[in-house]
Amino acid sequence: MIKVEGLTKRYNRFPAVQNIDFEVPKGRIVGFLGPNGAGKTTTMRILTCFLPPTSGTATVAGFDVLKQPMEVKKRIGYLPESPPVYPEMEVHEYLSFVGRLKGIPSSSLAQRVREVSERCNVADVSKKLIAKLSKGYRQRVGLAQAIIHNPDVLILDEPTAGLDPKQIHETRDLIRSLAGEHTIILSTHILPEVEQTCDEVVIITRGQVVARDSVRNLTSRLRGQEAIALEAHPGSARDESALESALRGVPGVSTLTRRAARSGTVHFEIESEPGVHVRGALARAVIESGWELEELRAVAVSLEEVFLELTSTESAPAPTQEAAQ
Amino acid sequence: MSNIWNICRKELKSYFASPIAYLLMAMYAIIFGFFFWNVIAYFVNSSLQAQVMGRSMPMDLNEMIVRPMLMNFSVVGLFLIPMITMRLFAEEKRSGTIELLLTSPVRDWEIILGKWLAALLLYSLTLGLCSLNFLFLFAHGNPDGLPLLVGLLGLILQAGALLAIGTFISTTTRNQIIAGGVTFAVCLLLWVFEWVGGYETAAWAQVMAYMSVIAHFEPFSKGVIDTKDVIYFASLTFFGLFLSARSLESLRWRS
Numbered sequence: 001m002i003k004v005e006g007l008t009k010r011y012n013r014f015p016a017v018q019n020i021d022f023e024v025p026k027g028r029i030v031g032f033l034g035p036n037g038a039g040k041t042t043t044m045r046i047l048t049c050f051l052p053p054t055s056g057t058a059t060v061a062g063f064d065v066l067k068q069p070m071e072v073k074k075r076i077g078y079l080p081e082s083p084p085v086y087p088e089m090e091v092h093e094y095l096s097f098v099g100r101l102k103g104i105p106s107s108s109l110a111q112r113v114r115e116v117s118e119r120c121n122v123a124d125v126s127k128k129l130i131a132k133l134s135k136g137y138r139q140r141v142g143l144a145q146a147i148i149h150n151p152d153v154l155i156l157d158e159p160t161a162g163l164d165p166k167q168i169h170e171t172r173d174l175i176r177s178l179a180g181e182h183t184i185i186l187s188t189h190i191l192p193e194v195e196q197t198c199d200e201v202v203i204i205t206r207g208q209v210v211a212r213d214s215v216r217n218l219t220s221r222l223r224g225q226e227a228i229a230l231e232a233h234p235g236s237a238r239d240e241s242a243l244e245s246a247l248r249g250v251p252g253v254s255t256l257t258r259r260a261a262r263s264g265t266v267h268f269e270i271e272s273e274p275g276v277h278v279r280g281a282l283a284r285a286v287i288e289s290g291w292e293l294e295e296l297r298a299v300a301v302s303l304e305e306v307f308l309e310l311t312s313t314e315s316a317p318a319p320t321q322e323a324a325q
Numbered sequence: 326m327s328n329i330w331n332i333c334r335k336e337l338k339s340y341f342a343s344p345i346a347y348l349l350m351a352m353y354a355i356i357f358g359f360f361f362w363n364v365i366a367y368f369v370n371s372s373l374q375a376q377v378m379g380r381s382m383p384m385d386l387n388e389m390i391v392r393p394m395l396m397n398f399s400v401v402g403l404f405l406i407p408m409i410t411m412r413l414f415a416e417e418k419r420s421g422t423i424e425l426l427l428t429s430p431v432r433d434w435e436i437i438l439g440k441w442l443a444a445l446l447l448y449s450l451t452l453g454l455c456s457l458n459f460l461f462l463f464a465h466g467n468p469d470g471l472p473l474l475v476g477l478l479g480l481i482l483q484a485g486a487l488l489a490i491g492t493f494i495s496t497t498t499r500n501q502i503i504a505g506g507v508t509f510a511v512c513l514l515l516w517v518f519e520w521v522g523g524y525e526t527a528a529w530a531q532v533m534a535y536m537s538v539i540a541h542f543e544p545f546s547k548g549v550i551d552t553k554d555v556i557y558f559a560s561l562t563f564f565g566l567f568l569s570a571r572s573l574e575s576l577r578w579r580s
Contacts, residue, residue: 048428051577073430084425086335088342100331101429145425 001026001153001183002047007056009042016042018207019056024200026152029179031198031215032187039207040187041081044155047185048078061152074103077151077182081158083142087131091122091141094130095148102149112148120144120174136167143171147178154178156186160193172197228270228279231295232286239289240266246285252276265294328431332439333446336413340447349408350451353401357455360397364390365461386468387548391459395476395546398455399483399539402448403512406484409447410491411505413440414573418499427577437569441485441492448484452477472548479545482558483538487512489565496572 002024009017017039024030032040045051046058049069057064063071086094095113104112117123120140125133130141139159146154159175160168175197178184188194194201195215203211232243243266248256252272259267272278279296286293340346368389375384417423426436456477462468491508498504515538522534534540538561541554 045424048424050424050428070430070432073428076428078424078428080421080424082421084420084422086339086420086422088339089335093338097331097335098425098429101328101426101431103430 001028002058002060002185004043004047004058005056007043007046007058008054009039009046009051010054015207017046017053020204020207020209022202022209022212024183024185026183027180028200029175029184029186029198030200030202031194032185032202032204033189033191033194034187034204035189038204040204041157042207043204044078044157044185044187047153048076048155049073050078074149075152077146077149077154079142079146079154079156079159081161083138084145085130085138085141087129089130090127091130091133092117092126094141095126095144098145099148104149116144116148119147121170136163139163139167139171140174143174147182150181152183154182154184154186156184158187158189160188160190168193227299228272228282229295229297229299230268230270230282230286230293231265232268233265233292233294235290235292243286243289243291244268246289247282250278250281250285252278252281266291269299328435329439329442332426332431332436333443336440336443337446339412340409340443345408345412346447346450349405349447350454353405353451354454356401357394357398357458360394361390361458361461364393386462386466387472390462391468391473391476392546394458395473395480396543398452398480399542399546400516402452402480402484403487403516403538404509405448405451406487406491406512407505407508409444410488410495410508411501412495413444413492414495414569415498415501415504419501423576427573433573434566434570437492437566437573441489441566441569444488444492445481445485448488449481452480452484469548475548475550476546478550479542479554482545482555482562483542486558486561486565487515487538489562489569491565493565493568493572496569496576 002022004020004022007017007020008015020039020043022030032043034040042051046053046065047060049065049072052066057066059065060072061075063075065072086097089097092113095116096109099109099112100106113126114123117126120143122137122140122144125137130138133141139162143156143159146156156175160171163171172193175184175186179199186197198215200214201211202209230247234240244256244258247253247268247270253270254273255271257269259269270278270282279298283293283296368384368386372384414423417426427433459468459473463470490511491504494508494511495501495504498507515536517537518533519537519540521530522537522540535557538558541557544551544554
């Protein structure tokens with residue numbers, strides 16, 4: 001449905017996006033993951049014909065964004081980072097305006113406005129001024145605007161940014177429910193969001209694609225090695241180095257760091273090798289060396305670590321080799 | 326066509342949803358109420374004087390009231406133009422709604438024409454409101470209606486041209502104050518260029534004087550439609566709208 005080949009965009013001399021390739025099959029949800037300034041928004045703007053690419057091609061439903069922009073625009077629903085709403089309009093007025101703009105015939109316009117208002121949970125505010133709406137409602141009005149003409153492709157730029165947890169949950173459910181009939185690209189810098197809503201992930205950093213995989217493969221690759229926080233209280237024993245060596249001896253532990261102690265307890269941060277379950281063995285090691293286990297929990301792999309991981313192993317593998325020598 | 330109308334209607338709604346439209350119309354109604362009262366008072370005064378002196382001077386309503394009023398509107402209307410056009414694109418660029426317009430299946434010129442048309446309609450409404458004063462002339466005297474209509478037509482043509490230039494200036498910035506300020510300066514220059522023709526007869530002075538909108542409006546105020554004036558306003562309008570389209574296109578390539 002969407003095909004991008006060798007896409008490059010330069011602002012003056014600064015390359016925002018460099019030689020990006022990816023493809024999105026029909027009905028799939030693809031997540032663009034990357035830090036701010038990675039080139040997510042630029043890529044989306046090229047796909048929506050808002051910006052022309054410097055070189056390379058992008059096609060949506062078989063139409064080139066440069067050669068047949070009108071055909072592309074008819075098939076795309078776009079929610080920019082800040083919802084493009086007019087504060088002086090009422091919600092239903094705004095949706096009717098966008099509906100007409102997208103070429104919905106006036107006979108079915110009122111019907112369509114009602115449908116999307118209900119689907120995006122904005123029906124109860126349809127007579128309110130957009131200026132008076134909360135951020136969450138505005139975001140949903142933005143989403144309603146994007147799907148009003150039932151486009152083949154939906155492009156959502158950080159659809160959950162600035163929402164409260166409940167609204168984030170609702171928005172994700174809504175996006176999931178739109179998959180199948182629509183092909184969706186959404187950008188985010190929140191890893192769990194990608195896990196919960198997307199089928200595939202494209203990770204972009206500094207304008208380049210560093211990883212492209214299904215969510216399952218990617219997360220197992222990144223989550224295989226677990227980060228664990230461990231806190232132990234000295235019971236009968238006092239020997240910290242004995243505990244430390246016992247923990248080091250647990251098979252599967254790759255790194256172990258001691259953190260500053262607090263009120264008599266000892267803290268460790270432990271990373272395990274991929275695919276080895278070490279938490280049970282760690283607990284046993286603490287008890288057997290005569291300490292009391294205060295806390296043992298898995299620490300979520302944050303996006304920062306994902307990026308460190310991807311950028312250090314895939315684009316700069318040399319330093320680790322040198323370190324090994 | 327329906328796209329143009331859709332955009333135009335949205336713009337009109339925006340004008341009337343905020344106090345802009347009401348404020349402009351009220352301000353101009355007051356200003357022209359005063360102007361009208363003033364010319365009428367002068368007219369009454371001079372006709373009284375003529376009677377006292379015993380001279381029966383021919384008093385022409387068109388010449389003494391309609392024409393000065395139209396000329397006034399032509400000049401004072403210059404101040405109205407930037408207030409109408411400054412927000413047209415600058416506001417959309419600042420709030421990001423331009424992304425919605427430019428990623429919708431509408432052509433750039435449809436967006437521009439829609440906005441320009443809305444601006445022209447608001448100007449015409451203000452003009453219409455101020456023209457209500459003329460009804461008193463028809464109620465209590467017998468002025469000639471046709472020159473008045475020609476004058477109003479001239480005002481609308483002049484506004485079309487200046488609004489097109491204002492629309493273009495609004496596409497170049499995301500700051501409404503800048504858009505308004507520059508448009509005001511351009512409108513003012515296009516008015517005062519005429520002065521050059523008063524003392525200088527060289528070719529450059531003639532060109533400058535020719536560029537002045539007021540010079541081209543003057544025949545209309547006398548009830549004369551001259552093709553060269555119509556062509557002047559039409560080409561200025563086209564020029565402004567054309568530049569707007571180029572500017573909107575370059576927005577995609579530059580940003």
